[in-house]
């Protein structure tokens with residue numbers, strides 16, 4: 001006798017894994033000995049700055065750090081996060097009530113739905129997007145209503161396009177600027193519009209701010225919380241992952257409205273046991289050093305962005321020069337779908353990218369490139385594409 005094992009309905013209802021085909025082609029190409037240039041993943045190749053690593057090493061040996069941490073974060077970490085928000089955005093935060101630590105912002109984004117989405121609730125999701133926003137809704141029985149991000153609207157969602165009954169029933173709105181995957185940025189006027197919409201319709205605003213520190217040519221992306229009234233309606237997710245090249249460390253925070261922070265903390269405390277304290281101490285060091293250690297990677301990404309964008313344009317591809325993030329959102333050549341263009345780049349140029357529709361239907365017609373490889377390799381990308389007939 002063996003068990004009849006059935007996955008939960010929520011797992012079976014997951015959308016098909018759009019990257020499976022790319023993964024298969026990648027393996028085939030590697031097996032053929034193709035030297036792949038992987039611009040598929042959004043994961044910094046630059047190591048975590050040394051002072052952060054040293055702090056971890058120092059703090060890893062303290063026995064006090066070997067015990068369960070608090071799920072919401074050490075008071076010192078929350079204070080460091082609040083100070084950093086004050087310094088960077090001039091946003092005051094009460095570290096006791098308006099900050100909660102996260103085991104990477106992905107964890108908090110997923111748990112936000114555990115805390116606030118009931119079966120049948122509508123969640124508005126600007127899309128193409130980081131998938132966790134809508135997966136969180138789906139896992140908790142909610143209904144996603146996607147707001148397509150279109151080029152003619154600078155990849156900002158058109159809140160006026162939402163039917164009145166949908167807006168009235170909506171519980172949460174997910175937005176993300178600077179944006180993954182489109183690399184679009186938002187200004188104060190857009191965030192003000194979001195606050196007005198939230199107040200008119202009693203909608204909780206969830207802003208994913210993972211890329212505020214990756215701004216170029218002197219541009220400093222803003223926090224949603226900089227706007228008056230934002231804290232009454234919203235919560236912002238931040239992460240040390242992209243800012244300090246710490247994706248493997250799993251540390252981030254959610255900040256903003258005290259009731260939203262408390263609700264998220266309550267959901268979390270029932271599911272996780274916080275971040276290893278030595279990692280939190282290293283995170284405090286990162287936040288204290290701030291721009292001093294971010295600036296060198298920003299310069300590297302900016303130079304790489306220039307090389308990639310100039311190279312792609314020189315071979316006739318259409319893309320904006322992003323003001324932030326480490327993504328370049330490239331229009332697929334006429335007559336080609338996202339999948340076809342991605343497959344051609346991989347099979348014929350050995351360049352791995354991500355099809356835009358993998359982030360949502362509105363991403364069809366685009367392909368996402370990252371700049372997470374060194375500049376010599378990036379120069380080669382355009383050269384290789386030039387050799388391929390597109």
Ligand SMILES: *Cc1c(COP(=O)(O)O)cnc(C)c1O
Pocket residue numbers: 042103104105106107130176180208210238239240241242247250251252
């Ligand atoms: C990378 C990324 C995250 C996840 O960051 P972690 O803090 O490492 O979990 C969240 N949102 C967006 C848009 C991202 O690109």
